[in-house]
Amino acid sequence: MPLGRATRVLGLATTAVLILAACGTQQSASSGKIGGTVHILGTWSGAEKASFDAVMKPFTDQTGVKISFEATRDLDAILQTKVAAGNPPDVTAAPGIGTLIKMAKAGQVIPLDDKLDMSQLNANYGADWINLGKVNGKLVNIYAWAALKGLVWYDPKAFQAKGYQVPKTWDELITLTNKIKSDGGKPWCVALESQAASGWPGSDWHKEIVLSQSGPTVYDSWWAGKQKWSSPEIKQAWTTWGQQILGSGGSNVYGGPQYMRATTFGDGGQGLFTNPPKCYMFNQGSFITSFFDGYTPKPTAGTDYAEFALPDVSSSNAGAHVVSGDAFVMTKDTPQARALIKYVATAQAQDIWVKRGGGKIAVNKQVSLDDYPDPISKAEAQTVQTTKIARYDAGDLMPTDMRDAYWKGVLDFVQDQSKLDSILANLDKVQQTAYVGAS
Amino acid sequence: MGGLASLVARLQIDWETLLTVNLPALIVVLIAVPLVLFLYIMGTELIVRRFPKRAQPTVRPWIWVGPAILLVSVILVYPMIGTIIRSFFDRGGSNFIGLGNYIHMLSDGGVLIVLRNNLLWLLLYPAMVLIFGLALAMLADRVSYEKPVKSLIFMPMAISFVAMSIIWQFVYYYRPPDVPQIGILNAIVVNLFHAQPITWIQDTRFNNYALILIAVWGATGFAMVILSAALKGIPGELLEAARVDGANELVVFRRIILPLMMPTIVVVGTTMVIFALKAFDIVYVMTAGNYNTDILARRMYAELYAAQNHANSSTLAVILLIAVIPVLIFNVQQFRAVEARR
DSSP, X not given: OHHHHHHHHHHHHHXXXXXXXXXXXXOOOOOSSSOSEEEEEEOOOHHHHHHHHHHHHHHHHHHOOEEEEEEOSOHHHHHHHHHHTTOOOSEEEESOOHHHHHHHHTTOSOXXXXXXXXXXXXXXXXXXXXXXXXXXXXXXXXXXXXXXXXXXXXXXHHHHHHTOOOOOSHHHHHHHHHHHHHTTSOOEEOOOBOGGGTTHHHHHHHHHHHHHHHHHHHHHHHHTTXXXXXXXXXXXXXXXXXXXXIOGGGTTBTTXXXXXXXXXXXXXXXXXGSSSOXXXXXXXXXXXXXXXXXXXXXXXXXXXXXXXXXXXXXXXXXXXXXXXXXXXXXXXXXXXXXXXXXXXXXHHHHHHHHHTOTTOBOSSTTSOGGGSSSHHHHHHHHHHHHOSEEEEXXXXXXXXXXXXXXXXXXXXXXHXXXXXXXXXXXXXXXXXXXXXXXX | OHHHHHHHHHHTOOHHHHHOOOHHHHHIIXXXXXXXXXXXXXXXXXXXXXXXXXXXXXXXXXXXXXXXHHHHIIIIIHHHHHHHHHTTBOTTSOSBOTTHHHHHHHTOHHHHHHHHHHHHHHHHHHHHHHHHHHHHHHHHTTSTTHHHHHHHHXXXXXXXXXXXXHHXXXXXXXXXXXXXXXXXXXXXXXXXXXXOOOOTTTOTTTHHHHHHHHHHHHHHHHHHHHHHHHHHTSOHHHHHHHHHTTOOHHHHIIIIIHXXXXXXXXXXXXXXXXXXXXXXXXHHHHTTTTTTTOOHHHHHHIIIIISOOHHHHHHHHHHHHHHHHXXXXXXXXXXXXXXXXX
């Protein structure tokens, strides 16, 4: 049959092609420095990505390892998909570590205790910072830099013109808030819009108050799901924020609930710099200066804006601060990934982060205070050093669905504070299921 | 030329990465895949020929359609059955709880709002797309500058839903009443109607309609082009005869144009209904489901990735599937009716 012969010839041809293909996929081994590529999954873009590139340049020069960086704002979903597909990135740099904790418990993150020189790390990192990176007693993430939350930004010129003093205690802060209001101004700007993460800036207010008002024990059992949202301590933090800072119906805040919910968090500080000021104070993490730099006209650090740390709500928890930072974890054990993790913990790498600004503070103690580019970041570095009780962002430590419900609760709370009880009941309901399988 | 050279230099193109193509894989895709298909048909033809002559026409189509059935079974039917089974088990996946997940989901106030919103999308999105599309097709048919107008209206079709959402964020932009509005919609509200600006995305009175409008803006051009083609397919003599008989334009539209276009309208309409059920991007980008705007597909995504609750996400997937079935049946019936008329 003529068809049969044709088939056989074609079959031979196919086999030949497949053999060629198989040969071609084998790659020649590299020599010399470590070489190769490290695939990193992260969230940075724009100025932050440029800073990351600057930090990585000496690493590539020294080791010959190329950086392949994949950016996504939806890190949790992308990471889980990649891991589930058996195709994890070598290294993941995550701003929120809820998912990483889950993954670490499931054994999907590689412990670093035997991969790093721990005595050197202990010498360079404060014990608090190493402990923040531990899950079930094993070190799984390394902080490349830290940032402070709970900083109140203000315009020193506006304060001077009205004779306002920087408050040193919580009572002074509330007195100042009421004085600004009676002078006809708006004390606060609050901006909560952040697309899929809308509401988080308000949760920063709340968790800072929880930590400072009720202490680290309550804070820890709360984020771990062992303390109810409707418990007196957590509820008190909501009412403190609502009544003392926001005022009834949001009357202490420029633009009220509508403006709070519709305004992107990065634009929230613009009210400080108008003449006359739309508001006098704005609570946001140290990173916000990189957004200030984008305002027109661009405000100058020191003369146009300054910051003070949110005062202690209760003196029994003095010096308590919520801190954050980007955590590096190894999701695939390769020589390149080990070298990278080692590098981000060095003073050399962190020196580059802090010099480029953006509110990043070095975790490595070898980085000198003189390396900070402006008095504001230097003051923040000093605050980090004097912090007595450091806790990671509670929202980032919660399971992702708990955190999302927390943010949503903030949006509902600012709209109508009288609904607090039903908001807390709903959060309790989410708490009951969110921690299942996460313990 | 010097300018071009410096431009190319400034681009800093990473040629190595750009030109690194997995050549063997490319060869396999370009040569081996068609080859294997060819061999499959040839090889099976040999087998078919061993069958008695009369049985051959019955066997052959099954062999040709076999790979497709196999693929659909593996990547569609198998996961679908898996999802349905999964929806009857608890979160851990080990205990059978019957309809427990469904009862839990339907008693959750949040899910009821999700279903209400899906219903809004289901009713408003296809209806508005069809009304606008049909009106524009009719109007454009009567002007000399039809082509540029249709091209302009069709253009949003080329934009992804995510980019559309970003564009409309500017349209809906909100600023407090004491400063000038920069979003066009609030500028109109404040300057023309002397009213307070509205937070279109956050205000639960308007936000669902604001989101649906974005999708309508994107799909109207598509509907218009297809309906316009159907309109042009109506014989001119028919319309002329009706007008000669004294029918006014409204009667011509209702008694002649509409019935003749009905098959096309149904096809466009059912496509839009399926789009409405699958809607995700716009809500994800604009509100992330906040402010009572959540819809099934986004909620399913949140349950799957954020909560990693496979019981809830499977349950929502099945609810979505059940909602699509009547639309599919209707669509198939309509196709059959059109076929029968030929």
